[in-house]
Amino acid sequence: MHDFLKPLKNTLLSLAKSHNLAPSAWQDFKEITKMRLAISVVFSSMAGYLLGAYSIDWLTVLLLAVGGYLMVGASNAYNQIIERDLDALMDRTKNRPVAAGRMSVRTAFSIATTFTILGLLVLYIINPITAVFGAISIFLYVCVYTPLKTKTPLSVFVGAFPGAIPFMMGWIAATGNFGIEAGTLFMLQFFWQFPHFWAIGWFLYEDYKKGGFFMLPTGERDRGTAIQVILYTIWTILVSLIPVFGVTGRLYLTPVSAILVGILGLGLLYYAVRLYIYKNNLTAKRLMLSSVSYITLIQIIYVADKFIR
Template sequence: MKWSDFSKLIKFRLTFLVVFSASISFLIGSKVNGIIDWSNWGMLIAGGFLVTGAANIFNEIIEKDLDKLMKRTMDRPIPSGKMTTGQALVIGLFMGIFGTYLLGKLNLTTGYLSVFSIMLYAFAYTPLKRKSPIAVFVGAIPGAFPTLIGYVAAHPQIDEIALVLFGIQFVWQFPHFWAIAWVLDDDYKLAGFRLLPTGSRNRTSAVFALIFTLILLPVSLLPTFMGFGGYVVGGVSAVMSLIFLYQAFSLVRTLEIKSAKQLMYGSFFYLPIVQMVLLFNFIGKN
């Protein structure tokens, strides 16, 4: 199997972003503990990569017939015939089991969270995509789990910092998902996916994205309000949130795919910048 096929099978870019988010949360949790165990960090990255890749493989197995209908997915290994469903299932099971084992070695809570994340993403979010826009809410839960998994892997306790990290990534996903859904709506409709709030590119769907971008502003300031973020974190988070908010407002105003793309690209920058600034804040305290 070529690397390009394997990369598409596990959705490499998405998997990378998930692992990145978990690793940042791990380092934050480690600084809360006062020490970074780099061997555990490596185990988290390997386990997180395997578990996330497995969840994506199960997603593609379930949607193999739908992937044939969409231009952006028809060249994936299963719908293109480069790999059988059985082969993909074996790879997915191996990655899921071994990845869960690695994360479980860090602590049991991390292992349980990883299993729950796979189940919720592959077997709840995936089938819901064709039934109701509520799928975005369901998908946002496992989508924000990497922050919990990473943090708990280093600091085996779901405390207020863990919940704030989860909350930021959870709320961020709504404008992120909806911007992508807006851009790809024509393709999604070929497979019957219903991800925009109203099912269509209209002002109401854009307003939903704006509302959640507005909610993200105070949520992103929680680290500063709760005393563990600092003013630099608050300032950067506020600036990034206002830029994000402006992009969402532009979508409401224009209802154009171009504006949705700007919101989508803005979401790609928003989360890693806010997370990295928070990490540097914790590093700077020691």
């Protein structure tokens, strides 16, 4: 009797296990909006706001956080609708809700559209210029960057524009205008994205290839790509140090903080050079992780420098 019931027991356990492993609606929501990425964008916007604000308006902080999340969530939802067939081909993305068939295109489009409208309205309440840059970010990401990913490595260059907007947008939310300060924050995050995304493109090369994406500047994991990673890393370091010279208006960095920023830059350059030397996935992954730490710590140092001095 025990042997007779054993197959049934195993079947029930298997079904229960499958049910427990099935992504929930909340997990699908996090995936369709890329919650971790959206939170990092909100963090960047918050840093820009704190740098630009004469005094902190907590309502504006809340609106910027909500508007920023909605903006990124909308962009990612549109992206996953457009790339659903290609996402299904790659190990990294095949379990996304639309690609896996758990969420319909109509549902995903409803989320994207709702987030777009609400996000731009929230950003408009802060000030119209912030909303304009939010709209530009969504447009460039969805209508230019996404289609170019399967056509040319220049897609990374185009994608760096919407990716650099949040840091700058925080300053604009605080001041209501675009100036040398906002431009400097934009350039810093703009150049940083190249070593960051090329590192990702390097260690996920084979997976991206399944989807037909061109993410590396030469199209290959070669010496040319590694050299460009080093060059853009150097540009990132140089831009991050410009505020110490007092030529960027109210955006100023004290010499002590500049030294800390420079040390972080040398750390990032170290991993970029190691990628050139070893040209393998492990060094690319370490460069990616160091780039995430770099931009986060840079923003913290910039903000801390303003409030401590």
